[in-house]
Amino acid sequence: MSRPLSPQERALWQRVAATVRPMAPKSARAPIEPTPPAPRAAATPTPAPPRPASVPARPAPPAIAATLDGSWDKRLRSGKLTPDRVIDLHDHNLERAHLALHSAVEAAAVSGDRVILVITGKGRPGRPGRIRAELHDWLASARISHHIAALRPASPRHGGSGAFYLVLRRPR
Template sequence: MTRRRTLRPEEEELWQAVARTARPMHPKSKGFLRGMDAVAHPHPPVVDPKPREAEIPKSWLEPFRLGQKSKTASAHDIAPGLGEALKAAPLQMDAKLHGKMVRGKLLPEARIDLHGMTLAEAHPELIRFILNAQSAGMRLVLVITGKGKRGEDYGPIPSRMGALRHQVPQWLRMPPMGPAVLQVTEAHLKHGGSGAYYVYLRRR
């Protein structure tokens, strides 16, 4: 009597592949079906009818209803607009005078209109205007930039609308205009609103 040897893993895998394709000649024979099942599954896995709690994945989303408000605050960190950034700047001039200025109660002594200029054209014009106004002893001047409009954009990075409006406050803080400027705020509506700036100059 020959001794049965155990199948190697590759032989067992090959045998199971063949057994899955075999069709019984007598399907009604229960013994054959039991034998085929034993061949296909020589070591049936033990199934735990009650899964443990640690194995049950928990959803990271809390249950919610349609229309329910979020319990957590928004995590979006959005940069403030130009108006808010200028209002948050430290106050360098007299507070009472500043209040009159932002309410449009002070009349600018001179104005320059940069609307329609390119950045390269506007920068030297603004420098000339600010330094000449300070030399003339002026204190409050108006710089008109316009609010800007959305043009054609062909680059991979979207261009900012109103590039001149965003650039002028930065220019006014840099040399050679920075030492001459005391305060910059958005103009009142009757002087152009967010499309213009009040520039309060230092005394010479």
């Protein structure tokens, strides 16, 4: 299903299309020499087209990104580490998945577990999973962020791109 282009998008597309040349048939192709860029005229800035709502717009929070040493990362990448707890969030709606994640992290922190395998699902081709897209924001919430040491992608043995290892801080 497509949508009509906005006037800004149509103008941008016309500028791009004007710079394209049709390819010659395979038998007549010669090496393409780079053409110098055309001089730029002072134009009014064109606003960027809006992003689709399903694409995550921000990277992982820095507190989750780099708080493990190399031995942890090596064990996580190899899949040799056995998770203390597994939580499967795919097939949940966003609200239920959010609540389940928060309660699992709090329960794991109380019981002294260190590694949780969080299964989010991979999504569908062309449409990334919504739970997967929201996971970083949920983990950054003030209610549970103080328990979290790191978030890493799971090894293929534990779900690959459809799952994450959530490493909790050592209890004090």
